[in-house]
Amino acid sequence: MRIDLPDADATDRLGQALARTRPASAVVHLHGDLGAGKSTLARALLRALGVTGTIRSPTYTLIERYPLQGGGEAWHLDLYRIADAGELDFLGLDEGAAVLWLIEWPERGRGHLPAPDLEVHLEVDGLGRRARLLVPTPVGEQWLGQLEAIVRADPSLRVISE
């Protein structure tokens, strides 16, 4: 599914829709160039899941962990600054460690990360952004099915037919 995100508020709304439909456990890979809106989307999603206080970009810390109200933790990673994917091995990134993974720059950790249920590819499109959602697993497919109903009902999020 492709979605037009004309402004940052639309990215927030997509994050909120992802939160509302979140599976019990899921891995999200956030792809896109610098400034494409990965952190904006992750922050909106975490906020909508009830995370309060500062949500800082894990650019320097590599990882930020947030306990979720329903139990379990969300782990937000930004791998932009790692030199070698092997650096991730000491973090104990086995899939069961978190119920929600939000991973920016996942291509830099290839082979050392849990496999995605949802891949969000963000790109700049004029003044706005465009999102492409790919779902390689049954968990992701189910998530997308529920998400699509919300996105189609939201006038600020335009689904681009393919």
Ligand SMILES: Nc1ncnc2c1ncn2[C@@H]1O[C@H](COP(=O)(O)OP(=O)(O)OP(=O)(O)O)[C@@H](O)[C@H]1O
């Ligand atoms: N749909 C949108 N339209 C226009 N601007 C947007 C949109 N979504 C987010 N932005 C803006 O883009 C800027 C960069 O966003 P963000 O920090 O989320 O990017 P990023 O992909 O995480 O970048 P980095 O790789 O540097 O971490 C922010 O100012 C944000 O408000």
Ligand SMILES: [Mg+2]
């Ligand atoms: Mg970012």
